[in-house]
Amino acid sequence: xxxxxxxxxxxxxxxxxxxxxxxxxxxxxxxxxxxxxxxxxxxxxxxxxxxxxxxxxxxxxxxxxxxxxxxxxxxxxxxxxxxxxxxxxxxxxxxxxxxxxxxxxxxxxxxxxxxxxxxxxxxxxxxxxxxxxxxxxxxx
Numbered sequence: 001x002x003x004x005x006x007x008x009x010x011x012x013x014x015x016x017x018x019x020x021x022x023x024x025x026x027x028x029x030x031x032x033x034x035x036x037x038x039x040x041x042x043x044x045x046x047x048x049x050x051x052x053x054x055x056x057x058x059x060x061x062x063x064x065x066x067x068x069x070x071x072x073x074x075x076x077x078x079x080x081x082x083x084x085x086x087x088x089x090x091x092x093x094x095x096x097x098x099x100x101x102x103x104x105x106x107x108x109x110x111x112x113x114x115x116x117x118x119x120x121x122x123x124x125x126x127x128x129x130x131x132x133x134x135x136x137x138x139x140x
Contacts, residue, residue, distance in 0.1 A: 070135035077127055077134035084124035091117025 097110025
């Protein structure tokens, strides 16, 4: 289908199409930039802030142990994801060991490194997806 289109329009190129519709693209971008509703900032009066500040400080002090525990759990999960990022580099190492270093007895370790390096991106993605949930202590 693409070949018949090019035969009917021999001078077709993406650059020409972009030049032809550049004005339309510009007008569309301007419409989205200027006609999208903007949010207004609303401030609280100073009296309300003065009344609520001591309460917010007490709530913050009461929640501090839970926040620290959540951050430490997320840090542990982040370290697991970091280990898997490093394990990703075992894939090219394993392929080199399987191909070039196999005559020197590195075939088995190359196979191990290839499998670990192949699985590492999936484990890393799993740990990254589990990162927000790990704040509650799940998945450690």
